[in-house]
Amino acid sequence: MSKVLIIGAGGVGRVVAHKCAALGDVFSDICLASRTQEKADQIASELTRPIQTARLDADKVEDTVSLIRSFSPRMVIHVALPYQDLAIMEACLQTGVDYLDTANYEPPDQARFEYSWQWAYRERFLQAGKMALLGSGFDPGVTNVFCAYAQKHLFDEIHQVDILDCNAGDHGYPFATNFNPEINIREVTARGRYWEQGEWKETDPLSESRVFDFPDVGDRRAYLMYHEELESLCLHLKGLRRIRFWMTFGDAYLTHLRVLENIGMTGIEPVEYNGQSIVPLQFLKAVLPDPASLGPRTQGKTCIGCLMDGIKDGQPKRVFIYNVSDHQSCYREVNAQAVSYTTGVPAMIGAKQMLTGQWHKPGVFNMEELDPDPFMKDLNEFGLPWRVQELACDGPSPLRS
């Protein structure tokens, strides 16, 4: 029986709260805390059993510390924003509780997408006998576990990984983002980067693309981007030669994004307006549809997976391990679209592994450093079934120009 504190009542927080509430034998008591308490209250009102809610500004370490002291959870599931990662890790260390998140720490004034700040906490978590699990969403998260599973069961050596993220959902708006617009746009407008033969290679933003035949979706064009799981996976996969990340975007999304970028609306440097300092990207977030409101209107599927090439028993081998989720099925189950669902379910599953002791060990870890088997089993059980597709390795690459 374990108490858990969930921080963040956005799209992902809603899914985590629904999924934890449905699993009373693991998550005995739940507190959902967020900057705007009304949002936490709204989510609480949708659940089948009562949970506590609280108002919390998690940028303030002392406020998180006092909430943890009064609720006394075993762990914190942090699904607010990446800006709060370090403050919440600090609060967990001060109170002696475990920590889990779904996105790497981001300094508010620079888009960096790197783990260095959080990896710097390894020694302190180790000394405290507490665990921090980083990136327990879908990508990062399930994609890391897919790689660990492939390394353990499907390959002797994995040589190439292409992580492919397709959202073929349609929400009917000319332009909206499926998760926090500020984080999403920072990610998409950054320079592309991938790892090859021990070196990082850079590309201009969205300048490289390939078409892939996504199962249950069909052909979609995916664009090369940097994504944070590349940083840990290139360290942990044996024999790896190259790892890249690709995400699909429709033409309308890209056209809007280009215009917004060209006119300066995606900038993160503050500008002065009528005596006020305004960050253009934060203002843009305020006028775009709230991702949480997309749930009822989004139709279609997501397909996210890892295309891997390597060697098994001396023979070349190529597989695609993936999950397909349907926006409307997710909405019917937890009032959220598939992008929030595919992030929130792995956050719950990661927390379950930690609380039940399957994954508990002191230190700071990325997902591929832990045994993939119990997590893969739970993906099938709790709403994210996965499949392994064997592909021919003698023909042309399944990633077409």
Ligand code: NDP
């Ligand atoms: P939302 O913007 O929908 O929700 C964020 C929530 O955090 C909001 O309720 C917000 O409060 C709250 N919040 C923001 N700042 C604070 C603060 N200082 N203290 C307390 N609460 C705060 O985001 P999502 O739910 O879409 O995403 C949540 C996280 O999941 C993000 O870190 C995102 O990067 C990550 N993510 C990870 C993915 C993966 O696959 N690994 C995929 C998608 C998202 P308010 O309502 O007041 O604004």
